[in-house]
Amino acid sequence: MTIKSFSDIESLGILEQKDVVLNQFHQHVSFESRRYIVSLSWRDHCLSLPTNYDLSLPRLKGLLKQLRRSPDLLKKYDSIIHQQLHEGIVVPVSDSEEPSSKLHYLPHHTIVRYYKTTTKLRIIDNTSIAKEDQDVLKFLWIKDLINEKTELIECKFTCVVFGITPCTYLLNATIAEHLKCHAHTHCHVTEKKKQSIYVDDIVTGVNSTEEALEFYKKSKDMFKLGGFNVRKFLRIAMKFRV
Structure with a gap:
């Protein structure tokens, strides 16, 4: 047995798993309206997610408490969300939508990077995501910045969110697909x-x-x-x- 064949045997399970994930990507990737659309990469045992609502709500309250100490930062944070709504990166969740079998809320927070020449304020949460996966990319925000008892609003991302586990893989796979095309x-x-x-x-x-x-x-x-x-x-x- 050669070193190469031994190495191939050792990595057999890993290679098979990579093939499954790559095949899943190729089955769902498409190109529409000048951008790529992909599906999230799912593990079989993770198809059932907790909603995470009970964690996201107190996180939002803590974030608002922090941001209200810096009104300018709060306005900037809110303006980024509204800009994303305007650009279609984020869409509001309608009460009339059919409930999804997969539902998950993402806690979010802010990072201020004063040294950056591009994005100084970043919301951690631009390939589009398939509609059937968008309900696991929901998050909570508020309707009125001034009123501390304001109504909550629900939004969801239509694009792959920076920071989620498959983000880097989906980016690399999409770039590889684009180079091949x-x-x-x-x-x-x-x-x-x-x-x-x-x-x-x-x-x-x-x-x-x-x-x-x-x-x-x-x-x-x-x-x-x-x-x-x-x-x-x-x-x-x-x-x-x-």
């Missing part, structure tokens, strides 16, 4: 991306400033086709500015 038209870019991508970062290099600029433009164009925004390019050559 455009390999025939952007072969040089897709091959380079496949060899140098880590989660949502790419570390690679080219031989000249001209090649770097061309690679940057082609990467932007290719990922834009899938609804992705490639940004934060760093360069060593001082002549290359984007």
Whole structure:
């Protein structure tokens, strides 16, 4: 028995599990309205989730108590949720909706990152999520910031939420799917991306400033086709500015 064959036997269960998850992804992934739609990856023994409502409600009360000490931060937090509602990232839950067999509420909190040049305030909770999975991505918020006894509102995410367990996998699988779909038209870019991508970062290099600029433009164009925004390019050559 060779070392390779022994290694294959040792990892047999892991490889089979990966194949199942990957097959599940390929069965449900689709591309509509200039963005990918995926389903959450479910383990067989986790199909029945607790609603988590009894945890989410006191967490919300604690969050509001914290945010009300900084009114500007509270307004900013609320404006982000309303912006997500406007953009369709989040949708309100209607009383007329049919009850789902899978229901789960996500506690949420804020992280303020003053050093960031992009998003200084982030809500921890942009691929779309299949409708049948959206009911496990619900969260609680309030209708009126001023009134401490205000009515609660329920919302749910229509996109994959940063921080949930399958988030990184779904991102990687979706990017791999996108690279495969455009390999025939952007072969040089897709091959380079496949060899140098880590989660949502790419570390690679080219031989000249001209090649770097061309690679940057082609990467932007290719990922834009899938609804992705490639940004934060760093360069060593001082002549290359984007």
